Every structure is written in structure tokens, then in C-alpha cells.
Amino acid sequence: MNRNYLLNDAIISPLGFTTSENLTSIRNSETALKLHRNSRYFKEGYYAGLIDLDWINSKFSRIGNPGKYTKLEKLIILAIKQVIDPSQNFSTRSSGLVLSTTKGNIDLLNNNDFSADRIYLWKMAQVIADFFELKQKPVVVSNACISGALAIKTANDFIESGRFKNAVVAGGDLVSDFVLSGFQSFQAISSKPCRPFSNDREGVSLGEAAAAIFIDQEQSAVGESVHYIDAVTANDANHISGPSRTGEGLYQSISRLFNNSGVDPSKVDYISAHGTATNFNDEMESISFNRAELNYVPVNSFKGYYGHTLGASALLETILTKKCLLNNELLASHNFTESGVSVNLNIIREHKRKELRTALKTASGFGGCNLAMLLQKQSL
Missing domain, CATH: 3.40.47.10 (Thiolase/Chalcone synthase)
Known part of the structure; x- marks a missing residue:
């Protein structure tokens, strides 16, 4: 590929x-x-x-x-x-x-x-x-x-x-x-x-x-670029509007993505989550990240800045994820107070600098659809 x-x-x-x-x-x-x-x-x-x-x-x-x-x-x-x-x-x-x-x-x-x-x-x-x-x-x-x-x-x-x-x-x-x-x-x-x-x-x-x-297909002429590694979708077939309570659909997307791409999960430096602030979505995502052994990875949601922009959201957030990789920065998950999910996540509480190379972007939606995408920074 x-x-x-x-x-x-x-x-x-x-x-x-x-x-x-x-x-x-x-x-x-x-x-x-x-x-x-x-x-x-x-x-x-x-x-x-x-x-x-x-x-x-x-x-x-x-x-x-x-x-x-x-x-x-x-x-x-x-x-x-x-x-x-x-x-x-x-x-x-x-x-x-x-x-x-x-x-x-x-x-x-x-x-x-x-x-x-x-x-x-x-x-x-x-x-x-x-x-x-x-x-x-x-x-x-x-x-x-x-x-x-x-x-x-x-x-x-x-x-x-x-x-x-x-x-x-x-x-x-x-x-x-x-x-x-x-x-x-x-x-x-x-x-x-x-x-x-x-x-x-x-x-x-x-x-x-x-x-x-x-x-x-051609890389930027100067500096560093971010390339798309792969993306995998999976449907949890749970409910027309409610995600799987076990996070199965998103977990399948994430695990298949790593298997298909050959990227080791331990190489992920940052996760841009879907993070809608609904009880079912946030809990489902946290369970999925835990099952994929990614709960230690710094994670944020951009919804506190923009709200849910629907068809633009995952695209907008991918662009921001790309910028985070290029700028070696982690942006705070706006409005986060204290954890409200059953599994501990490494929520980014304040803007900080960190060397980043590989990022995971996730998204989920009505009808049980889920997607996981890997992006990676590459130097000339």
C-alpha cells in the first residue's frame, strides 16, 4: 500500500x-x-x-x-x-x-x-x-x-x-x-x-x-510531512443510536488497524478521541482504549472547543492531529474536570510540548459505525 x-x-x-x-x-x-x-x-x-x-x-x-x-x-x-x-x-x-x-x-x-x-x-x-x-x-x-x-x-x-x-x-x-x-x-x-x-x-x-x-502521493518539498498509514472501520451492530457497551466495534477497528499496518500499539504517542461528552460514547471509548492497552497514551477531545461538528468533526480533528504531530504539542481537552468514566485515561489537562511521531484518530457514530486511523510524521 x-x-x-x-x-x-x-x-x-x-x-x-x-x-x-x-x-x-x-x-x-x-x-x-x-x-x-x-x-x-x-x-x-x-x-x-x-x-x-x-x-x-x-x-x-x-x-x-x-x-x-x-x-x-x-x-x-x-x-x-x-x-x-x-x-x-x-x-x-x-x-x-x-x-x-x-x-x-x-x-x-x-x-x-x-x-x-x-x-x-x-x-x-x-x-x-x-x-x-x-x-x-x-x-x-x-x-x-x-x-x-x-x-x-x-x-x-x-x-x-x-x-x-x-x-x-x-x-x-x-x-x-x-x-x-x-x-x-x-x-x-x-x-x-x-x-x-x-x-x-x-x-x-x-x-x-x-x-x-x-x-x-508526493511529500511536501521541505521539512516534515504527515502521512496516512491506514484506517479501518467496524460496525458494532448494537443499536441505531447507542454504541456497544463493551466497545467492541471501536476495539475491532483499533486492533485490526494495528494488525493490518504492522504498527506496534506501543508506538502510539497521542490519541485524538471522538469524545462527544455523552455517557455512552465516553464510556465506550474508554473501554475500547483500555482493551487495546492504550489507556496510558495521552488523549484529548476537541469537542470542548468546537462542539460536535458532525460531518466535519473527524476531518477537522484529523487536521488538528496532523498539526500536533508536526508541532510536537499536546493540546488540552477543553472543559475536562475529573474523570467520569470507569477506566482511567491519560486525559491531556494542559497544553504541553512532547516529541510526537505516531497518532491514532478515532471516530464513532449512530448506527454503530466506528473508525480508527493511524497518522505518522516523516522527515525528508
């Missing part, structure tokens, strides 16, 4: 318009989660990370007509443009686009000023591809909350098979009434900013974001 490289990247969120701006905000322990009162589902308001539409339109007006695109399309297009502009290997003819989202333009259910088919995921992907005049048909990955990481795996598989020379992976989701009401129906929304793995956690917070990354 060829190991492709994770190169140019972009994160657009309430914490910043670029990856660099987002990292600066995280290092300053800032959070996107603010109290909002504009929802019919939460009389006292709810905490979420929302991106101002006027801010998006101001940025987008420099490259196109904001009125022709939905809020989510504009966010994803802006992220992709940051990724392809500096790339010498990007080609409108041979480069692929893999798009990750869970709900896409679902907000058009309430107010649709566009054609009726714009709500379909394939249509949204084609609109984005057409903006950049891509010749290859875009690929949509929508598999609950592992979508962002699964899109990275899909892009690597297509490059490996020769379908794409290289690929842009992009993803995004919005905090719509549809999404809010769905999570509230599970009584999963926290009344305060989420606290992953903490004993005082109350549930998930939601967030908006778009992210993109360029994946190529």
Missing part, C-alpha cells in the same frame, strides 16, 4: 478562518461554544458554535456571488480554495473531490430559495465541484459521525486504485433546527458547554465548521 501524505489544510469555524487562526484560539483556550436563544426547542437557550452568515458572505464575495450558494456550500468552497491555491499538483482534470457531510443543505427544508434538488447531497457536491470546474465526479461520504475520517480513507483508497491522481477531502455541517431537534429527541444536548470524559458532563454541544485537506 502506498502511504499518501496529508498536505495543505483549512479549518473554518467560529474560532477562525484558517487552520492557523484556529490553532491560535485553541492555544489560548478559547471556545466556539456560546449561549444562543434563537431556537424554538430550547426556551432557556442552548450552547453551540455558530458561524455568522454576514462574515461568510463577506469572505465569499471576494471569489463569487454569495447569493448563488447556500451557507454550507460557501463554507466548504472557501475551505477548498485555501487548500488548492497553494498546491502545484492540484489539477481540475485528474484531482478528485471527496465530500463529507451528514445533513448537507437540510436547513433548506425551512427556507429554500434554491431549486428543490439542492437539498440532495449529490447536488450539493456537484455544485461545489462545478465552482472549481472539476472534471472528476465528486464522491459523497455520509456515514454519521465517522464521515470526515471515512472520507480521508475513501480518498486514499481511490488514489491507491488509480481513480484519482490526488484528492481534496472537504466536509461541513450546520446547526439547523433539524439537527437540534434530532439530538434533543435523544435528550443528548447539554445545558452547558460540553465536558468530554468528565464526571460532570451532561451531554453533547453542537457546532458549525467546514474543513478541507489535500492528499497526494
Whole structure:
């Protein structure tokens, strides 16, 4: 298997318009989660990370007509443009686009000023591809909350098979009434900013974001690069919304990943967990890490900074994991207080420097889906 490289990247969120701006905000322990009162589902308001539409339109007006695109399309297009502009290997003819989202333009259910088919995921992907005049048909990955990481795996598989020379992976989701009401129906929304793995956690917070990354077979010309080693998915077949109580699905993903890649678990320096701050997810992940004998490895969740950004989350968090490897830094798991899971984990409590080479990224989602991915830093 060829190991492709994770190169140019972009994160657009309430914490910043670029990856660099987002990292600066995280290092300053800032959070996107603010109290909002504009929802019919939460009389006292709810905490979420929302991106101002006027801010998006101001940025987008420099490259196109904001009125022709939905809020989510504009966010994803802006992220992709940051990724392809500096790339010498990007080609409108041979480069692929893999798009990750869970709900896409679902907000058009309430107010649709566009054609009726714009709500379909394939249509949204084609609109984005057409903006950049891509010749290859875009690929949509929508598999609950592992979508962002699964899109990275899909892009690597297509490059490996020769379908794409290289690929842009992009993803995004919005905090719509549809999404809010769905999570509230599970009584999963926290009344305060989420606290992953903490004993005082109350549930998930939601967030908006778009992210993109360029994946190529050629390494960056200078310095160090991070390459994708492999990723493995497994379904625990437990419940439509609840993960396996034994962590079986995620454990299978992790153990098969190590077996397939030949990487020894003892070589993992850092874990970026899914960490939604729900009782079932946090407990399941902690059990899985313990079963895989990884509970001593420094681990964090980025949900305290962004909330759960759904189809963007695993992609956004992979980009941050890549930056952690390159910068030799461990970023604190924001809002963590004291452990609220049955198995001890090495939760990162404060930002610190540490020599890093290999990282594990995990993600889990509704329907029992689980994914584990290995990334590794490599010098020229």
C-alpha cells in the first residue's frame, strides 16, 4: 500500500478562518461554544458554535456571488480554495473531490430559495465541484459521525486504485433546527458547554465548521510531512443510536488497524478521541482504549472547543492531529474536570510540548459505525 501524505489544510469555524487562526484560539483556550436563544426547542437557550452568515458572505464575495450558494456550500468552497491555491499538483482534470457531510443543505427544508434538488447531497457536491470546474465526479461520504475520517480513507483508497491522481477531502455541517431537534429527541444536548470524559458532563454541544485537506502521493518539498498509514472501520451492530457497551466495534477497528499496518500499539504517542461528552460514547471509548492497552497514551477531545461538528468533526480533528504531530504539542481537552468514566485515561489537562511521531484518530457514530486511523510524521 502506498502511504499518501496529508498536505495543505483549512479549518473554518467560529474560532477562525484558517487552520492557523484556529490553532491560535485553541492555544489560548478559547471556545466556539456560546449561549444562543434563537431556537424554538430550547426556551432557556442552548450552547453551540455558530458561524455568522454576514462574515461568510463577506469572505465569499471576494471569489463569487454569495447569493448563488447556500451557507454550507460557501463554507466548504472557501475551505477548498485555501487548500488548492497553494498546491502545484492540484489539477481540475485528474484531482478528485471527496465530500463529507451528514445533513448537507437540510436547513433548506425551512427556507429554500434554491431549486428543490439542492437539498440532495449529490447536488450539493456537484455544485461545489462545478465552482472549481472539476472534471472528476465528486464522491459523497455520509456515514454519521465517522464521515470526515471515512472520507480521508475513501480518498486514499481511490488514489491507491488509480481513480484519482490526488484528492481534496472537504466536509461541513450546520446547526439547523433539524439537527437540534434530532439530538434533543435523544435528550443528548447539554445545558452547558460540553465536558468530554468528565464526571460532570451532561451531554453533547453542537457546532458549525467546514474543513478541507489535500492528499497526494508526493511529500511536501521541505521539512516534515504527515502521512496516512491506514484506517479501518467496524460496525458494532448494537443499536441505531447507542454504541456497544463493551466497545467492541471501536476495539475491532483499533486492533485490526494495528494488525493490518504492522504498527506496534506501543508506538502510539497521542490519541485524538471522538469524545462527544455523552455517557455512552465516553464510556465506550474508554473501554475500547483500555482493551487495546492504550489507556496510558495521552488523549484529548476537541469537542470542548468546537462542539460536535458532525460531518466535519473527524476531518477537522484529523487536521488538528496532523498539526500536533508536526508541532510536537499536546493540546488540552477543553472543559475536562475529573474523570467520569470507569477506566482511567491519560486525559491531556494542559497544553504541553512532547516529541510526537505516531497518532491514532478515532471516530464513532449512530448506527454503530466506528473508525480508527493511524497518522505518522516523516522527515525528508
